[in-house]
Amino acid sequence: MAASGDSSTGPPADVPTVLVKTEGVAAGEGSSALLPAAAPTINIPLPPLPLRCPPFPKSGKRKAMEEWNAECRRISNLAAKDPRRKLPTVIKPKDPYTADTVASSRDKALVRNAARSVVNVTSIKPDGNTIHSCCTGFIVSWNGTKKCARILTSSATFHGLGDHKPKLHVRLPDNTVVDGQLLFFDEHYDIALLEISSESDLPLHLPSFGSNPNYGQEVFMLARGEESNLMARHGSILWFDGLDFLQGNYHMFLSCDLPRGGTGGPVIDHDGNVIGMAFIAPKPNILAISTILTCIEMWSRFSHIARPIHGLHLRTVELLEVSLQEAISLHHNIHSGYIVDKVDADSTAERLGIRYGDVIVSFDGLQTHTLPQLEDYLLSLGWKFLERSIDSSSSVDLTLEVYDLLGRITRNIKLPVEFSGP
Known part of the structure; x- marks a missing residue:
């Protein structure tokens, strides 16, 4: 610590502080000094105390009560703007059903790891202001040299827009928003492939792809909301291939409902492998990952899909x-x-x-x-x-x-x- 004659500046004497030593190299072998002589000791002020209402007036007089109420309202308005209230350790989950779905420590670790591949995809109408559709997507490939990733989502992102191409916003797990470029979409399978890029590394992990889903298999379905909040549902694949409301022969049906905006999200097994993509309408269903990857490979090689x-x-x-x-x-x-x-x-x-x-x-x-x-x-x-x-x-x-x-x-x-x- 500095001697009494030290002219170094610091917080006022009446402000509580915490003494912190900066990292440094030891002064020498056998020396008890932790820092080189030039390394300063930093005094960091303690965080401010939470805002609190004044004590309730003991007099009970009307004027005192009015002043107390006014002060409490002022304090309440200020407290509402406290950034500490937005900390993930303080706020409540945006989707309470996720808490019920993912309860055990193992399941939380599994879902949290798989969620690093999951994004939110929002399409904006040609007017540039109105949201047309909000879906989920997930990364299917990564080019480290070009720093770009390909994102799979639902073609519902473009339904009803005709020949107009919407502007695409892709919200990443860390809430960063990047523009997406449409590569192709197939309305028969209801899939779309986008590309995103960034000058820095994207905070995404390429998922592992598993084998095809099986009837009766328990699965998690992952989604990401408009504010990048993670959502999850747990269910099983129904022993059912009844009359397909989607006019296709390739869907499997889920026992769980999907969260809003969940269409296009990955369905994972209990090892965290992606086994399909989920769709919300007309009833929750899944398209097998093998079908999806075949379509992507076919488009990459031949520029269209033949079925x-x-x-x-x-x-x-x-x-x-x-x-x-x-x-x-x-x-x-x-x-x-x-x-x-x-x-x-x-x-x-x-x-x-x-x-x-x-x-x-x-x-x-x-x-x-x-x-x-x-x-x-x-x-x-x-x-x-x-x-x-x-x-x-x-x-x-x-x-x-x-x-x-x-x-x-x-x-x-x-x-x-x-x-x-x-």
Whole structure:
């Protein structure tokens, strides 16, 4: 400490202080000095005391009471602006359901680690002021040289805007906002790929991608709010592939509701691996990560996504209600395959005689694949189609073994299918 004659400045004598030693190199071997001679000792003032109302007036007189009330209001207004009230150790969670969902220390660590890949994506209408949509997204690739990341989110970010491209704001976990650039979106799968960049390292971690989701599997769904607050839900993947309200054969359904803005968020398993992306409407559902990554790779290589258009809406015999399973097993000797729920009007499948209620016992040789697995198989055909550089009007044949429950006959059908264009 300085001698009494030291002219160094410091806080007023009546302000409480804490003595802090700055880091330094030891003066020498055997010396008891912790700092070099030139290193100063810093006096740091203590934080101010919290604002408090004055004592309640003992006199009980009206004027004293009015003055006390006025002072309390003044103190209350000042206290409301206290930055200490905004500390994460003081505020209440913005989403109370997350606290109920993620309770154990293990789950908190798991979700917190996975959340480093999760962002908020907000689209702004062409007027530059109005929010069009608010979704969640997550990083799928990182280029350290260019300091840019690719973000996957839902194409709901752009729904209803026509040809107008919205301005995209991507809010990172640390509440930093960067502009996003749209690379591509696919309305069939409801996915969009964005790119963000920064002169400094982005506070994001590339997630680990797991295997495909399984029916009955317990999962966490993560989302990020408009103020970068983390939200989470816990549930399971339902044993259900009933009539798909989204007119697709590749969704799996979640038992939990999603938070507002949760569409586009990652679904993770209990090891923290991303196994899919969540959608909120018309009921909570998940798109498998294998389908998503195939679409991204296909776009990166061929600049568009090709999928067979077969005109069939299916369910699996495996997930049929058990009494109905028994009925078709006893009366028709069918134990696996794909139930035809709907056939698109005027489609090739309809012209070839496939009707709702039929069972496709073998779909190009596949019998026991789940619908998401079947979708991945169909995308693999699209990949081969693009690799061969076939003209977009070309088609391939799917070999179907179709059982007609009314006629009790099985027919082998060659179903020619075309591929979706860019």
